Amino acid sequence: MRVLVTGGAGFIGSHVADHLLERGHEVAVVDDLSTGQREKVPEGAHFYERDVRSGCREGFEEFRPEALCHHAAQMDVRRSVAEPAFDADVNVLGTIRLL
């Protein structure tokens, strides 16, 4: 199966991408590297350095995923309190744009 993993340069998403590749799936990662690290994206995964708020059209059109695993997030609780509009933009609108 072709799986698009957002946040695949972060903690949870990179482990998910690793396990999917180990099981023989094809993986593409979308991550803007805002908190993630390029080195965490597993070898063998396609990589798109993109903000999920863009909708990631290239990732969908080129890779043509059959499944989406969405782990990209603004996950800093203090920032979510200090900047609730930014938090909602990434976590709520970002998800809607991907879908």
Ligand SMILES: NC(=O)c1ccc[n+]([C@@H]2O[C@H](COP(=O)([O-])OP(=O)(O)OC[C@H]3O[C@@H](n4cnc5c(N)ncnc54)[C@H](O)[C@@H]3O)[C@@H](O)[C@H]2O)c1
């Ligand atoms: N770490 C945990 O223990 C834990 C527990 C429960 C739930 N979660 C949830 O899992 C998800 C991932 O958490 P994590 O711990 O891997 O965080 P993380 O910060 O390690 O990973 C998030 C990734 O998303 C990327 N990202 C952030 N904003 C982006 C954007 N606008 N466009 C593209 N990429 C963007 C970051 O660069 C990073 O690589 C979050 O929703 C978090 O709330 C995490």
